[in-house]
Amino acid sequence: MSTMKVTNMTETEQRIRMRHAFAMSSFGRMFTPNRITYEMRLLCEEWSEKIDDIPPAKDLYQVDRYFLELWKTREITYG
Secondary structure (H helix, E strand, O other), X not given: OOOOOOOOXXXXXXXXXXXXXXXXXXXXXXXXXXXXXXXXXXXXXXXXXXXXXXXXXXXXXXXXHHHHHHHHHHHHHHO
């Protein structure tokens, strides 16, 4: 018999909210909070729902570079 951890929907929703805040904080550091655009918010929202996407864990510089590259790629794609 195998046991699987059943993830409660509220637990998943909380994880998504935390990931969204994490991504937004990166954009806040790079652009200042009052210069975060609607498109940046959308990118953070989309990224936060992709639970398997893991940012670098070394330091905040690496995290910010990760999100900056995602932003640049999105601008090229949707530009």
